[in-house]
Amino acid sequence: xxxxxxxxIDTPALxxxxxxxxxxxxxxxxxxxxxxxxxxxxAKMHKCATLAKIQAKAGAVGICVQKTSxxxxxxxxxxxxxxxxxxVIAPAKLARVAALAKTAAAQGGQLAIAVDSGEGVxxxxxxxxxxxxxxxxxxxxxxxxxxxxxxxxxGVEPGSAALNLVxxxxxxxxxxxxxxxxxxxxxxxxxxxADRRDAITKAVEAVLMTRHLIExxxxxxxxxxxxxxxxxxxEAASGVYGELxxxxxxxxxxxxxxxxxxxxxxxFEHALFVKAQVMSTxxxxxxxxxxxxxxxxxxxxxxxxxxEGEGPLDYFNGGDEHGILRPAAGSTYLPALGRxxxxxxxxxxxxxxxxxxMIGVGGGLRKGVVQRIFKVDARGAMT
Amino acid sequence: xxxxxxxxIDTPALxxxxxxxxxxxxxxxxxxxxxxxxxxxxAKMHKCATLAKIQAKAGAVGICVQKTSxxxxxxxxxxxxxxxxxxVIAPAKLARVAALAKTAAAQGGQLAIAVDSGEGVxxxxxxxxxxxxxxxxxxxxxxxxxxxxxxxxxGVEPGSAALNLVxxxxxxxxxxxxxxxxxxxxxxxxxxxADRRDAITKAVEAVLMTRHLIExxxxxxxxxxxxxxxxxxxEAASGVYGELxxxxxxxxxxxxxxxxxxxxxxxFEHALFVKAQVMSTxxxxxxxxxxxxxxxxxxxxxxxxxxEGEGPLDYFNGGDEHGILRPAAGSTYLPALGRxxxxxxxxxxxxxxxxxxMIGVGGGLRKGVVQRIFKVDARGAMT
Numbered sequence: 183x184x185x186x187x188x189x190x191i192d193t194p195a196l197x198x199x200x201x202x203x204x205x206x207x208x209x210x211x212x213x214x215x216x217x218x219x220x221x222x223x224x225a226k227m228h229k230c231a232t233l234a235k236i237q238a239k240a241g242a243v244g245i246c247v248q249k250t251s252x253x254x255x256x257x258x259x260x261x262x263x264x265x266x267x268x269x270v271i272a273p274a275k276l277a278r279v280a281a282l283a284k285t286a287a288a289q290g291g292q293l294a295i296a297v298d299s300g301e302g303v304x305x306x307x308x309x310x311x312x313x314x315x316x317x318x319x320x321x322x323x324x325x326x327x328x329x330x331x332x333x334x335x336x337g338v339e340p341g342s343a344a345l346n347l348v349x350x351x352x353x354x355x356x357x358x359x360x361x362x363x364x365x366x367x368x369x370x371x372x373x374x375x376a377d378r379r380d381a382i383t384k385a386v387e388a389v390l391m392t393r394h395l396i397e398x399x400x401x402x403x404x405x406x407x408x409x410x411x412x413x414x415x416x417e418a419a420s421g422v423y424g425e426l427x428x429x430x431x432x433x434x435x436x437x438x439x440x441x442x443x444x445x446x447x448x449x450f451e452h453a454l455f456v457k458a459q460v461m462s463t464x465x466x467x468x469x470x471x472x473x474x475x476x477x478x479x480x481x482x483x484x485x486x487x488x489x490e491g492e493g494p495l496d497y498f499n500g501g502d503e504h505g506i507l508r509p510a511a512g513s514t515y516l517p518a519l520g521r522x523x524x525x526x527x528x529x530x531x532x533x534x535x536x537x538x539x540m541i542g543v544g545g546g547l548r549k550g551v552v553q554r555i556f557k558v559d560a561r562g563a564m565t
Numbered sequence: 566x567x568x569x570x571x572x573x574i575d576t577p578a579l580x581x582x583x584x585x586x587x588x589x590x591x592x593x594x595x596x597x598x599x600x601x602x603x604x605x606x607x608a609k610m611h612k613c614a615t616l617a618k619i620q621a622k623a624g625a626v627g628i629c630v631q632k633t634s635x636x637x638x639x640x641x642x643x644x645x646x647x648x649x650x651x652x653v654i655a656p657a658k659l660a661r662v663a664a665l666a667k668t669a670a671a672q673g674g675q676l677a678i679a680v681d682s683g684e685g686v687x688x689x690x691x692x693x694x695x696x697x698x699x700x701x702x703x704x705x706x707x708x709x710x711x712x713x714x715x716x717x718x719x720g721v722e723p724g725s726a727a728l729n730l731v732x733x734x735x736x737x738x739x740x741x742x743x744x745x746x747x748x749x750x751x752x753x754x755x756x757x758x759a760d761r762r763d764a765i766t767k768a769v770e771a772v773l774m775t776r777h778l779i780e781x782x783x784x785x786x787x788x789x790x791x792x793x794x795x796x797x798x799x800e801a802a803s804g805v806y807g808e809l810x811x812x813x814x815x816x817x818x819x820x821x822x823x824x825x826x827x828x829x830x831x832x833f834e835h836a837l838f839v840k841a842q843v844m845s846t847x848x849x850x851x852x853x854x855x856x857x858x859x860x861x862x863x864x865x866x867x868x869x870x871x872x873e874g875e876g877p878l879d880y881f882n883g884g885d886e887h888g889i890l891r892p893a894a895g896s897t898y899l900p901a902l903g904r905x906x907x908x909x910x911x912x913x914x915x916x917x918x919x920x921x922x923m924i925g926v927g928g929g930l931r932k933g934v935v936q937r938i939f940k941v942d943a944r945g946a947m948t
Contacts, residue, residue: 192657192948226885248886268886271844271903274575298845301902335883336845336852367884461654462681462719469719475918476947480857480882499863500718501750502609502914503631503651503947519684520654531885535858536918538945561945562921564859564886565575 183552188543191552193459193522194472196537200544200553202453203432209448210431211240217418222246222265222407224429227531229560230540231259233432244291246427250275251563253282253293259559262291265407267363267427269298269328269336275565276305280313283323294324296363298338303350303357310356324360325351326407329392331385332366340388345395352401361405364389365427370412371437371481375444382416389422411438415447435530437481454533454540455487455547456525458505463519466508470523473503477525478532484525489548492517497525534558566935571926574935576842576905577855579920583927583936585836586815592831593814594623600801605629605648605790607812610914612943613923614642616815627674629810633658634946636665636676642942645674648790650746650810652681652711652719658948659688663696666706677707679746681721686733686740693739707743708734709790712775714768715749723771728778735784744788747772748810753795754820754864758827765799772805794821798830818913820864837916837923838870838930839908841888846902849891853906856886860908861915867908872931875900880908917941 183191191197214221223237225245234245234256244263247253253264264286270276283293297303306325314320327347330337338344344362351359369381385408393403407425409417411434417423430438433454443449458472477484479499486495486507493515498506507523509515517523524547527533534540538561542554566574574580597604606620608628617628617639627646630636636647647669653659666676680686689708697703710730713720721727727745734742752764768791776786792800794813800806813821816837826832841855860867862882869878869890876898881889890906892898900906907930910916917923921944925937 190657193655194947269844272576272842274573299902330847334850335887335889459655461652464713467717472947474861474863475915478857480862480885502863502918504718506718519682532858535885536945536947562919564577564855564919 183541183555186552188547188550188552191457191541193457194476195457196534196540197455197457197547198433198540198542198556199453199455199547200542201546202451206432206434206450206453207237207240209450210428213418213448214241214426219418219423220425222425222427223432224267224427225256225560226252227429228432228534229255229558229563230556231256231261231559232556234261237432243425246429247560249563249565250278250282251565252560254278255560255563257282257286257291262286262289264291265294267296267365267407269296269302271302271305273305273309276309277312279306280309280323283310284313284321287321292324294326294360296326296328297347297351298328298336300347300350303347303354307354307357310354314356322356322358325357326361326363327351327359328363329388331364331388332381333368335367337363340392341395344392345399348396348401359401361403361407361424362389362392363407365408365410366413367410370410371441372412373440373442375442378413378441378444379416382413382420386420386422411450412441415444419446430530433530435481435533436485436526436528452487452526454527454530456484456527456533458523458525460507460517460519460521460523463516468507468516469500470505470507471503472505472525473501474499475502476536477527478529478536480532481529484527487524487526489524495523535561537561566924566938569935571930571933571935574840574924576840577859578840579917579923580838580840580930581816581923581925581939582836582838582930583925584929585834589815589817589833589836590620590623592833593811596801596831597624597809602801602806603808605808605810606815607650607810608639608943609635610812611815611917612638612941612946613939614639614644614942615939617644620815626808629812630943632946632948633661633665634948635943637661638943638946640665640669640674645669645672647674648677650679650748650790652679652685654685654688656688656692659692660695662689662706663692666693667696667704670704675707677709677743679709679711680730680734681711681719683730683733686730686737690737690740693737697739705739705741708740709744709746710734710742711746712771714747714771715764716751718750720746723775724778727775728782731779731784742784744786744790745772745775746790747806748791748793749796750793753793754824755795756823756825758825761796761824761827762799765796765803769803769805794833795824798827802829813913816913818864818916819868819909819911835870835909837910837913839867839910839916841906841908843890843900843902843904843906846899851890851899852883853888853890854886855888855908856884857882858885859919860910861912861919863915864912867910870907870909872907878906918944920944
């Protein structure tokens with residue numbers, strides 16, 4: 183496909199506008215530099231080792247993942263500084279985590295993981311100790327205590343519960359207490375900039391209180407990690423967070439674009455599209471060949487991206503394999519049979535997970551050419 | 566994995582209760598026999614050649630698919646009687662359809678396809694003619710005219726528009742007019758049995774009127790094909806439909822179970838589950854490791870399937886990788902850290918599409934063993 187025009191891309195297909203993606207990457211890199219903060223973008227979003235390496239070249243310190251199997255896919259593809267920003271409880275999976283910690287260390291990288299229970303710490307320590315026995319290599323894993331700063335999902339309560347976990351971690355020589363994870367996922371999608379600010383202010387207060395308690399015991403809190411594309415400027419400006427996990431900035435989906443932008447937030451552009459084709463036409467609507475097996479709709483239906491000369495269209499759910507396009511209010515425009523429709527996915531992470539590859543196009547969506555194929559290395563990696 | 570206990574299945578994983586699936590299959594087979602109707606289950610649901618073959622042994626005449634790449638995956642895996650129940654417009658894709666028609670015919674099978682536009686017919690004929698030139702083999706493809714019987718998606722208007730398409734098809738020696746496709750997808754999910762009956766009554770009237778018009782020109786309408794799991798008993802009893810496309814009956818998802826069951830409808834059971842694990846516990850809720858990268862939520866969140874001795878739980882959206890479980894009304898039951906939770910997906914088709922394999926368990930979800938691994942051959946086949 184390399185060198186072929188956009189028109190030759192079979193539909194539906196996931197297409198990256200490489201020019202827009204590069205601009206987003208520069209914006210993020212400059213933002214992190216300006217704030218003097220590390221960024222460890224979340225690879226749960228793109229699941230692609232090549233993109234992780236491109237981000238590393240732009241200054242990222244490594245990647246986050248949510249799943250052990252994602253970490254395995256990334257390490258296998260040569261991305262060896264990996265933080266599993268999530269809890270792992272199954273002993274068989276923890277054995278894989280421990281094995282992966284050794285593999286990553288042997289390649290000059292490192293593995294880190296989050297915990298939110300004493301039982302989780304004990305099981306992790308046991309797995310790490312077992313892995314040491316096998317090889318004699320004394321690999322240590324960085325462990326972050328996850329505190330719940332408002333999401334209401336994982337994480338212990340800020341304060342003494344977190345301190346207790348830290349004390350438990352420090353009992354185990356194979357575990358290194360590396361800091362706190364304080365991620366408010368809900369806050370990312372709060373539309374009002376003021377409300378997002380309130381949410382992250384509370385998160386920062388919870389972190390400060392917890393850090394104070396831990397440091398009061400003479401235990402240093404190495405790093406506070408968290409933040410997503412929706413709120414990252416608030417964590418970056420907090421003086422408390424040392425690392426940003428934002429991932430979606432690279433592609434910017436329709437959902438994040440609905441947030442009222444804080445003036446201090448970089449203006450990221452849509453860089454990920456589903457190329458679709460009109461395959462049935464009718465008075466008042468046309469049908470394209472991309473449904474929710476081509477793009478995730480958990481955060482809303484896709485937007486239709488009109489190129490120059492095209493009228494505005496609204497996308498309606500047509501089921502797993504179809505999308506129904508109607509003229510937007512005030513327009514009568516409908517594309518002809520066989521024409522291309524460009525969709526901006528509602529949510530990039532689960533959309534990417536539906537595809538084996540992302541097709542990188544340079545020179546724009548109308549006249550561009552395919553420059554690079556990105557394999558979705560961790561597609562379907564959910565264990 | 567074969568022979569291993571259920572407990573050894575890593576999470577999240579897609580698990581088939583083989584005993585329940587077999588019962589569903591028998592119910593469908595008996596239903597079709599009783600009504601003297603062909604069934605051609607939709608493989609867009611399971612995307613699995615092994616399951617297609619199991620269905621064929623139980624009496625299915627072949628499979629439907631929605632996409633050219635699904636058809637290719639099925640033919641490559643030895644399922645050679647395939648109907649693409651959808652329109653294909655891109656010339657490059659039609660060339661693949663034509664090539665596949667030859668491949669299927671060479672293996673004693675056949676390919677069929679739907680059309681809903683004159684342009685689509687002309688392009689299909691051109692592709693078939695081109696393919697003949699290459700080989701000298703005069704393969705003919707069965708063509709169904711899709712009429713819109715109430716879904717408002719694809720399909721021409723019933724009546725003269727359909728007749729015009731039939732006349733166009735008959736101009737081309739490589740195309741065989743095989744009948745009408747009359748599928749009302751919307752009607753499948755109408756909750757009230759009476760409303761579903763009204764919707765399919767209208768569909769039947771549209772088919773009868775259109776068939777009358779076509780047969781009035783001395784052109785036989787070979788077959789009327791359509792129906793899904795939600796409405797199939799109505800089409801089966803209509804005396805007009807000759808073939809049922811229902812696919813979901815095999816697994817029965819949470820959405821179909823919400824339909825008010827017509828007394829004449831076989832009672833299908835849930836046979837597809839996501840095995841998940843509790844990986845974080847809190848007062849009032851626990852978190853499991855299955856989010857909407859493990860199961861599709863386009864038709865609602867999954868139900869939690871309580872095994873004997875477990876209390877009722879409600880599933881709340883926890884994002885891409887997490888599910889939040891809370892006690893159902895009137896209960897205080899919460900599972901402990903590490904415990905298994907069984908989820909019944911809201912919609913089986915896009916859920917299966919997220920997975921590379923389905924793990925077949927015999928002997929029940931608690932004490933069963935893995936008997937068979939089913940590859941999702943057409944996973945991600947969307948073009």
